[in-house]
Amino acid sequence: MxxxxxxxxxxxxxxxxxxxxxxxxxxxxxxxxxxxxxxxxxxxxxxxxxxxxxxxxxxxxxxxxxxxxxxxxxxxxxxxxxxxxxxxxxxxxxxxxxxxxxxxxxxxxxxxxxxxxxxxxxxxxxxxxxxxxxxxxxxxxxxxxxxxxxxxxxxxxxxxxxxxxxxxxxxxxxxxxxxxxxxxxxxxxxxxxxxxxxxxxxxxxxxxxxxxxxxxxxxxxxxxxxxxxxxxxxxxxxxxxxxxxxxxxxxxxxxxxxxxxxxxxxxxxxxxxxxxxxxxxxxxxxxxxxxxxxxxxxxxxxxxxxxxxxxxxxxxxxxxxxxxxxxxxxxxxxxxxxxxxxxxxxxxxxxxxDHAVWTSVEQPLPVEARNVSCVIEAPGWLVSGRKKDGLVTVVNHGSDHSEPGAEIADAPVYARYGYSTATVPPLAGPAAHNPLDNAVVLLDRDGLASHRTGFDTLFTRELEDGVLVGASQGRVRWIESDGDAAANFGTYQSGIMTPGPVVTVASAVRDGVEVRLARVDGPTDAVALRFGGWPVASSEPPLTGTGGEDLHPFAEASSQDLVSAVRNVAGLTEAGILVEKDASPLGEFVAIPWLATGTVTPGQVVVATVTLSRGKVDEPAPRVTAEPLTEGGHRITVAWHQGKPTEFTLPTWPAL
Incomplete structure (x- = not known):
């Protein structure tokens, strides 16, 4: 009927x-x-x-x-x-x-x-x-x-x-x-x-x-x-x-x-x-x-x-x-x-x-009525939605389907830094168990990416002007699959584990733009620190592009009107985009932009903007300063293109 x-x-x-x-x-x-x-x-x-x-x-x-x-x-x-x-x-x-x-x-x-x-x-x-x-x-x-x-x-x-x-x-x-x-x-x-x-x-x-x-x-x-x-x-x-x-x-x-x-x-x-x-x-x-x-x-x-x-x-x-x-x-x-x-x-x-749920006139969703900006404390999520996009994104500093101190591999549907209503992490192929999308990882000499599950949440807060900040910290590890990696409950736990150093990551989010910061705490043999952006999927190969001046490289992928971009603010010198097939339920192709350092310098704060939007984000990148503190850690200041600067402390290890 x-x-x-x-x-x-x-x-x-x-x-x-x-x-x-x-x-x-x-x-x-x-x-x-x-x-x-x-x-x-x-x-x-x-x-x-x-x-x-x-x-x-x-x-x-x-x-x-x-x-x-x-x-x-x-x-x-x-x-x-x-x-x-x-x-x-x-x-x-x-x-x-x-x-x-x-x-x-x-x-x-x-x-x-x-x-x-x-x-x-x-x-x-x-x-x-x-x-x-x-x-x-x-x-x-x-x-x-x-x-x-x-x-x-x-x-x-x-x-x-x-x-x-x-x-x-x-x-x-x-x-x-x-x-x-x-x-x-x-x-x-x-x-x-x-x-x-x-x-x-x-x-x-x-x-x-x-x-x-x-x-x-x-x-x-x-x-x-x-x-x-x-x-x-x-x-x-x-x-x-x-x-x-x-x-x-x-x-x-x-x-x-x-x-x-x-x-x-x-x-x-x-x-x-x-x-x-x-x-x-x-x-x-x-x-x-x-x-x-x-x-x-x-x-x-x-x-x-x-x-x-x-x-x-x-x-x-x-x-x-x-x-x-x-x-x-x-x-x-x-x-x-x-x-x-x-x-x-x-x-x-x-x-x-005759119940009001059937007789009342539909009302707009929060993201249809206004911009959304809030912290959900229990899972440690910074929630952002823009009325003009209709997208809702989450930056995750609090949950991984495990417990603090766990030494297992990341579950792609739980341990990434970002989730949204328009993207899904690759669930098949190499990127499913070698974190790239919405990940901050250390790369070993073979290009294997580190895993973060077991991290500690440092803080999640809502500040003035709708700015959200959050940070997490923990010892990472490399896990070399033994060939038996299988998806169940979203986890990949099978393989040889090699411990790595502590990585501290923080986010400041305003109007859907995330300023992502990372610092390696302690010595490491890793050859690079990499930031991955949002995965965009399509039935056709997504449009991709990298470029910018030496000090400001960027990587961008777009599928129809959905655009994922990562832009360097400090310390990232290499740019690229991974395109995979048959890795996402949202389309035959999935593209993930990334930026990386040429080397790893312990104690250095590396910064990028990470965005997902319908259409390009043309706003200028914020200026970010990281001032070392005498007691350890850094005082972070994010100067947005308008409004008050955002300030918070990125503590040293161990912070808790």
């Missing part, structure tokens, strides 16, 4: 609730041809995950079911496509131990613990139209199967919510459950809390989209869908979760590009528009008191961003990739059904048609 876009109510996307319902109908309907004979699996085409094809078929059943359940529940049981009947038939076969399509029990197959939670959420949403109408035998079999989670191990991460959700369903349906389990899992959730509404998905600095589509979404779904006694979850705890979600939603809105793209950062990016889930939870709970038209604009913008850029195959199935299919984004746990965690974006349909 083709619906006319409604630009009166939705001036930015044209989408209303009717468009959302039609979208979800298409999404869940497209997988039906791949349902197994008894209906217990949906076996989508594509390579199997590391968990095997049976597990993948269970994902194909459980994840689209979450979208189907949101649709039917939001229509108060209206189900013209007989979706609930199809899932009832499949559930019967899946839970019957005698069925040839019986699911492996949770104690037998780890991944079923994840899918059990999706199954239970869908059953809870549609209880009057599915669960309550099942034969007693099917309900008993289901409770028995779910009971297999009892006494089994769950990792101390977002997985604790899978256990809480399933045990709560068992509690309401006469199955075994443990108040101790839930109390312990809630304690782990509290342990993962960080500043201003952020959580780390496990120990250390594990910040990515799981914060939103899991660690904020599941707690509030739990209290919304289940009868949760105060003895398990107090009123004050629920209020705290609402406050946390409200603060986090502020950041989600600021991190969304004008084209609807979420920040391209972290693992499991194939889940795509699952990033809309916390926005709907904010609308459902009122957390943060955000304008409902703004929440819908952001959620609709995220979904249309992907639908309009080829996320669905010709057969209507959601591909494994980012915009279109890109198999190299597979991680060991990724199978053909995995992308359907994107079904969490359908949670907004639980809100009734």
């Amino acid at each position: 083709n619906l006319e876009l409604d630009f009166a109510r939705s001036p930015y996307t044209g989408w209303t609730r009717a468009h959302w319902e039609a979208f979800v109908e298409r999404m869940v309907g497209a997988v039906e041809p791949y349902r197994s004979p008894s209906g217990a699996r949906i076996d989508l085409p594509g390579p199997a995950s590391g968990n095997g094809s049976v597990s993948d078929g269970i994902e194909g059943f459980a994840r689209p079911f979450l979208a189907a359940a949101s649709l039917v529940a939001g229509r108060n049981g209206k189900d013209p496509g007989n979706l609930m009947e199809r899932y009832a038939r499949g559930l019967d076969a899946a839970m019957d131990p005698a069925s040839p399509e019986a699911w492996p029990r949770p104690e037998e197959l780890l991944q079923t613990k994840v899918e059990a939670a999706s199954l239970v959420l869908g059953l809870q949403m549609t209880r009057p139209w599915l669960w309550d109408r099942l034969d007693d035998r099917v309900r008993e079999n289901t409770v028995n199967w779910l009971s297999g989670i009892m006494g089994t191990w769950y990792p101390p991460s977002n997985w604790v919510w899978f256990r809480i959700i399933v045990e709560s369903f068992l509690r309401e349906n006469g199955g075994p459950w443990s108040a101790t389990d839930i109390e312990e899992d809630l304690a782990i959730h509290a342990w993962m809390r960080r500043r201003n509404g952020w959580l780390s998905d496990g120990p250390g600095r594990h910040y990515d989209h799981y914060v939103g589509w899991m660690l904020h979404t599941y707690p509030l779904l739990w209290t919304h869908l289940f009868e949760v006694p105060d003895s398990l979850c107090s009123t004050s705890l629920r209020e705290q979760w609402n406050i946390d979600l409200g603060r986090y939603t502020d950041d989600v809105l600021r991190l969304t590009g004008a084209d609807g793209s979420p920040l391209v950062h972290g693992r499991s990016l194939v889940y795509r528009f699952a990033t809309a889930a916390p926005l709907w939870m904010a609308a459902l709970t009122g957390a943060g008191n955000h304008d409902p038209g703004l929440l819908r604009r952001a959620a609709s913008g995220i979904v249309t961003h992907f639908e309009n850029r080829g996320a669905f195959e010709g057969n209507g199935v959601l591909s494994l990739g980012w915009h279109g299919a890109w198999p190299a984004m597979r991680q060991t746990y990724s199978g053909p059904g995995s992308p359907y965690w994107a079904s969490k974006a359908a949670l907004g349909l639980l809100l009734p048609q």
Whole structure:
């Protein structure tokens, strides 16, 4: 069904609730041809995950079911496509131990613990139209199967919510459950809390989209869908979760590009528009008191961003990739059904048609309304967005999917200095595990680049005139791959490690222009210090150029209207551009400009401007001075082309 876009109510996307319902109908309907004979699996085409094809078929059943359940529940049981009947038939076969399509029990197959939670959420949403109408035998079999989670191990991460959700369903349906389990899992959730509404998905600095589509979404779904006694979850705890979600939603809105793209950062990016889930939870709970038209604009913008850029195959199935299919984004746990965690974006349909989130007029995203400039403390991000570009960039001085002091290789989707709504680090090819884009590295005699994971954050601050500053410091290392480097959770950890010196890096950001400074602290055998710029991708070879006077070399790459440039301010004498093929999901070609020193001088502060923009940045480069301090370190002054100078201290090692 083709619906006319409604630009009166939705001036930015044209989408209303009717468009959302039609979208979800298409999404869940497209997988039906791949349902197994008894209906217990949906076996989508594509390579199997590391968990095997049976597990993948269970994902194909459980994840689209979450979208189907949101649709039917939001229509108060209206189900013209007989979706609930199809899932009832499949559930019967899946839970019957005698069925040839019986699911492996949770104690037998780890991944079923994840899918059990999706199954239970869908059953809870549609209880009057599915669960309550099942034969007693099917309900008993289901409770028995779910009971297999009892006494089994769950990792101390977002997985604790899978256990809480399933045990709560068992509690309401006469199955075994443990108040101790839930109390312990809630304690782990509290342990993962960080500043201003952020959580780390496990120990250390594990910040990515799981914060939103899991660690904020599941707690509030739990209290919304289940009868949760105060003895398990107090009123004050629920209020705290609402406050946390409200603060986090502020950041989600600021991190969304004008084209609807979420920040391209972290693992499991194939889940795509699952990033809309916390926005709907904010609308459902009122957390943060955000304008409902703004929440819908952001959620609709995220979904249309992907639908309009080829996320669905010709057969209507959601591909494994980012915009279109890109198999190299597979991680060991990724199978053909995995992308359907994107079904969490359908949670907004639980809100009734007359809710303000559907009736209000769309409001502009922060980057559409004004320039964005802020610090997100927990992950150590300097966030900058320019209204004229619609791009949002992050300079990263605080997170790497590890802990301070770690001596492992950099994960390209976690440990780079920069992430944006328009670029992605190379995920295949040499640059994926030999850092170049948005990296400050030391090069050894063989041209191998150093890694920074395990660094310490020195500071992140917001100063006057919208200037953001941040700095990080740590001992780097070289890692020579042993040939077994494999992408999983975005990390590359396999190889021979050679320790290197301490490198201190700082950034001053104003109006999207980053002044990047680096200093090597201590002796080293490295032959050069290199700054890498933003990676720009295209279906055609990007335009590239290097030049400038001897004292002011630059390197620039452009793809359509997206321009990445690195310009020397002090100490960088060599310029170049790396162009790779088949390394990015955003285009066949990716280009990365870079600048480097001819030699490495310990104690010298090296400076460049690093920019990503739509069209060239014609502003003159700031003047930067680095004054040595008697107690060690440098006093940095950045004199912008207008406004007050920025001053901060770049401390010596060890700074902490």
